[in-house]
Amino acid sequence: MSLASGSSLFSSLLNSSLKPMTPSSLSPVAATSPSSYLGVPSGFFLNSPTHLTPSLFPSPTTTRAFPSQPFSWMATPRENQEQGGVVNDEQRQYNFDFTFQPTASTVTATMAGDTTTTSFMQASMLMTPLEGDSYNCEHYPWSYQEPSMDAATRSADFTTPFERTSSGVSGAAAAASMTTPAADVLGSGGYSQVAQGGGFRQQSGRRSSDDGYNWRKYGQKQMKGSENPRSYYKCTFPGCPTKKKVEQSPDGQVTEIVYKGAHSHPKPQQKARGRAASGAAASSYALHCGGTNDAYSAGALSGTPVATPENSSASFGDDEVNGVCSSLQISTNAAGGEDLDEDEPDSKRWRKDGDGEAGSIRDVSLLLCDAIMQVFETFV
DNA sequence: AAACTTTGACCGAAA
DNA sequence: CTTTCGGTCAAAGTT
Ligand SMILES: [Zn+2]
Numbered sequence: 001m002s003l004a005s006g007s008s009l010f011s012s013l014l015n016s017s018l019k020p021m022t023p024s025s026l027s028p029v030a031a032t033s034p035s036s037y038l039g040v041p042s043g044f045f046l047n048s049p050t051h052l053t054p055s056l057f058p059s060p061t062t063t064r065a066f067p068s069q070p071f072s073w074m075a076t077p078r079e080n081q082e083q084g085g086v087v088n089d090e091q092r093q094y095n096f097d098f099t100f101q102p103t104a105s106t107v108t109a110t111m112a113g114d115t116t117t118t119s120f121m122q123a124s125m126l127m128t129p130l131e132g133d134s135y136n137c138e139h140y141p142w143s144y145q146e147p148s149m150d151a152a153t154r155s156a157d158f159t160t161p162f163e164r165t166s167s168g169v170s171g172a173a174a175a176a177s178m179t180t181p182a183a184d185v186l187g188s189g190g191y192s193q194v195a196q197g198g199g200f201r202q203q204s205g206r207r208s209s210d211d212g213y214n215w216r217k218y219g220q221k222q223m224k225g226s227e228n229p230r231s232y233y234k235c236t237f238p239g240c241p242t243k244k245k246v247e248q249s250p251d252g253q254v255t256e257i258v259y260k261g262a263h264s265h266p267k268p269q270q271k272a273r274g275r276a277a278s279g280a281a282a283s284s285y286a287l288h289c290g291g292t293n294d295a296y297s298a299g300a301l302s303g304t305p306v307a308t309p310e311n312s313s314a315s316f317g318d319d320e321v322n323g324v325c326s327s328l329q330i331s332t333n334a335a336g337g338e339d340l341d342e343d344e345p346d347s348k349r350w351r352k353d354g355d356g357e358a359g360s361i362r363d364v365s366l367l368l369c370d371a372i373m374q375v376f377e378t379f380v
Numbered sequence: 381a382a383a384c385t386t387t388g389a390c391c392g393a394a395a
Numbered sequence: 396c397t398t399t400c401g402g403t404c405a406a407a408g409t410t
Contacts, residue, residue: 217385220402233401236383245402 213237213268215244223247228255240264 215233222229228247235242242261248254 214383216383218405220385220387221401224400230401234403245403 213242213263214268235263237263237265237268 197295214236216236217231217233219232220229221232228249230247232245233243240261242259242263242265244257244259245252246258247256
């Protein structure tokens with residue numbers, strides 16, 4: 001897909017997100033159907049005074065990975081006000097203005113086998129802290145990611161075998177996911193991968209899988225040809241099928257992270273991350289996704305893994321040094337590619353509901369939502 | 381004691 | 396069919 005296409009993709013994403021959704025689509029129950037997921041992202045963009053400046057998005061510029069730069073967001077309500085954010089202290093109605101500044105963040109979207117990469121200069125969104133952990137946006141299969149030292153990336157998907165992205169190439173993380181051979185579910189599965197760091201090194205602190213979820217390592221293999229060893233992890237949440245594999249070079253640098261599947265639950269509470277808990281700190285902030293869209297979590301709680309995503313993957317890498325947010329990557333793999341095994345009998349696997357576009361949009365929205373949340377949490 | 385790693389065995393898919 | 400490869404299992408070791 002060309003850049004232009006990518007841009008349009010994003011545009012449509014935004015437009016669509018901004019459109020009001022019907023109440024019904026937002027109902028929890030509706031979540032059972034994939035299309036209903038759209039309600040979430042929409043609500044997200046919709047209910048909040050979000051402003052995604054169009055200009056922010058697609059920018060033909062080259063994709064840079066981490067310019068490490070200014071990530072500005074107002075920490076305090078007051079400040080937010082200045083930014084136009086609304087603050088209602090008492091009611092946790094704070095709105096945070098997230099600004100992915102200047103530097104370019106890269107967004108890579110892959111649809112039907114094509115990959116598009118665009119970078120956006122800045123994106124600002126308002127976020128509303130929610131109480132409870134209803135952070136809605138996370139329920140979805142998609143992923144988001146937030147690596148810290150490692151350029152993490154996350155993706156959820158299946159049906160796609162991974163594709164390794166060139167590593168380190170131009171410092172940008174490229175995301176690719178595509179053709180699917182025959183996805184196999186069980187065995188070697190279809191992971192979807194995305195990004196990798198062009199060279200981030202682990203910083204002290206975070207473990208290699210500190211992306212907000214809890215993982216249990218269940219294997220490691222030395223890949224053929226002296227490549228870096230690959231470790232396999234599974235999400236520890238009961239019933240959650242998500243897995244990820246991480247390749248690291250000897251010096252600890254993460255060279256690739258590939259996610260498979262989608263979480264069937266919201267991100268677990270983060271434990272106090274360092275900073276003194278400033279009032280809100282440990283609490284969970286959630287994007288105000290409009291209403292109740294907890295269908296997902298409800299399902300998770302009931303032990304029923306909710307549907308999985310089609311193919312989507314997102315990666316969100318942030319260079320935390322100095323508290324700077326440097327990159328955001330999102331990769332989406334839309335179903336519908338011819339390569340996707342249609343023959344796939346196992347509908348149970350990862351479904352690729354043919355919603356191509358809608359799915360992609362949704363994915364991207366969710367990913368974005370997720371990614372932003374991560375940033376938010378990271379900086380709280 | 382629970383939860384997570386480590387690590388070689390095991391297995392199915394592909395060559 | 397046999398070998399190779401990537402992924403997973405699971406016993407044993409750690410924390
Ligand atoms: Zn999970």
